[in-house]
Amino acid sequence: MLCRRAKTIMNNMNKRILFLSVITLVIATIGLAQVTYRLFLPVVQQGLAIPPEDDAGTRLQVAMDYAVRLYANGLNRPRLMAIGPDGSLYVAERGANRIVRLPDLDGDGKADQVIAVATNLPGVHSLEWYGTDLYAAGNATVWRLRDSDEDGQFSGSELAIVVDGLPNDGGHSTRTARIGPDGMLYVAVGSKCNITVGCSEGDPRRAAILRYTLDGGIPADNPFANDPDPRRRAVWAEGLRNSVDFIFLPDGRLWATHNGSDGLGNDLPPEEVIIEVEPGRHYGWPYCYTAEIGAVPAGAQEVRDERVPLDATFSSCAQATPARFTDLAHYAPLGIARLADGDVLIAYHGSWNADETPRDCRVQRIRVSDGTPVSSEPFLIGFRDNPQQECGSAWGRPAGVTVAANGTIFVSDDRNGNIYRIVPSSR
Structure with a gap:
């Protein structure tokens, strides 16, 4: 009798729980129906799902407490990427001269599709969102794209040329544009040559970071704003x-990666992984380079590259500002991104022409303490088949790094056309 009564009570309780659950679900559904699309999408995007193991996750090794999977x-x-206002990943697809959007609407940790949002952008390399405007930099041009009709595409009438005619002959054709905390447009332009011996650079905008207004004008406070050569004013x-890439820190400082010269052997010059760029400063190339490996001590002075004679404009390495952090030669640092804890990825x-031991292609973590880079360690490895392989022929080769607001890390691979997604794991 007691057992039968207890069973009846339990059945009634289960019915009440089921009824309350249904009511709760209905209320929740009504509540969700009132949430706008723009508010709901990031909630989906923030679900840090880890898809089942795939070939990329099996091959690549990521730092402890992280998981890596193929995203697209x-x-x-x-090349370089950016997170849009809609929470989607946008990628500069340099080989196709277009910008693509890679949404993950169902939050499963994989791109749902590849959507071309802008095409016919020669050599597009970098992306930067500023409000709802997207700035993109190509071989000789910086564009501003504005989706005025909110259809998710950028038509011809919504594309404006902000800066044009950047020097584009010779080597180092990628251009990277970022917008600083001062609301100005910064553009990195590489050198024409390895070193200037046998090749005249000519244009002062090469081997430099330039600064413009958002409409392409010359800010009055540029260090060379009144130079007789109008090209130097930028x-x-x-x-x-x-x-190839640079970031702005929360305190406004600018940190740039840097690829040094070839031809001095396997170990020189050290790769200047982080340079703190300040207005009007000269950072040594092609006359001098930072010789220390790792964290560069205060008071360090650059040393001479004897292949290049000094001249009237640059008479001593004392005029050069050393890097903040270096690594072994030929690592070729490209994309850079900052983590929430202040460290940098x-x-x-990697190397393609090292004289002796090839340098690995990987994502490196630079540890930062009190605003200063102090050490480094591998974060994502496994792109080569063996330690003797040059990265020019490796399975993969990382190029860009982007960190979303929810901590998701995206890495682009310009050798095999992949995008990897890295998230914290419980392992």
Whole structure:
């Protein structure tokens, strides 16, 4: 009798629980129906799902407490990326001269599709959102794209040329544009040559970071705003052979990656992984380089590259500002991004012509303490088949790094056309 009564009570309780659950679900559904699309989408995007193990996750090794999976593939030389106002990942697909959007609407950790949002952008390399405007930089041009009709596409009438006619002959054709905390447009332009011996650079905008207004004008407070050569007026800092990417720190400082010269052997010059770029400064190339490995001590002075004679404009290495952090030669640092804890991730593109031991292609983590880079360690490895392989022939080669607001890390691979997604794991 007691058992039968207890069973009846339990059945009634279960019915009440089921009824309350249904009511709760209805209320929740009504509540969700009142949430706008723009508010709901980031909630979906913030679900840090880890898809089942795939070939990329099996091959690549990421730092402890993280998991890496393939996010998208089949792209043509994807380079730098940006997270849009809609929470989607946007990629500069340099090999296809277009910008693509890679949404993950169902929050499963994989791109749902590849959507071309802008095409016919020669050599598009970098992306930067500023409000609802998207700034993109190509071989000789910086564009501003504005989706005025909110259809998710950028038509011809919604594309404006902000800066045009950037020097584009010779080597180092990528251009990177970022918008600083001062609301100004900064553009990195690489050198024409490895070193100037046998090749005249000519244009002062090369091997430099330039600074413009958002409409392409010359800010009055540029360090060379009144220079007799109108091309030099845009120069913010010089002596930067090839700063492929750069970021602004919360305190406004600018940190740039830098690719040094070839031809001095397997170990020289050290790769200047982080340079703190300040207005009007010269960072040594092609006359001098930072010789220390790792964290560069205060008071360090650059040393001479004897292949290049000094001249009237640059008479001593004392005029050069050393890097803040270096690594072994030929690592070829490209994309850079900052983590929430202040550390920095840099895509090492790796060597293609090292004289002796090839340098790895990987993503490196630079540890930062009190605003100063102090040490480094591998974060994502496994792109080569063996330690003797040059990265020019490796399975993959990282190029860009982007960190979303929810901590998701995206890495582009311009060798095999992949985008990798890295999130914290419980392992």
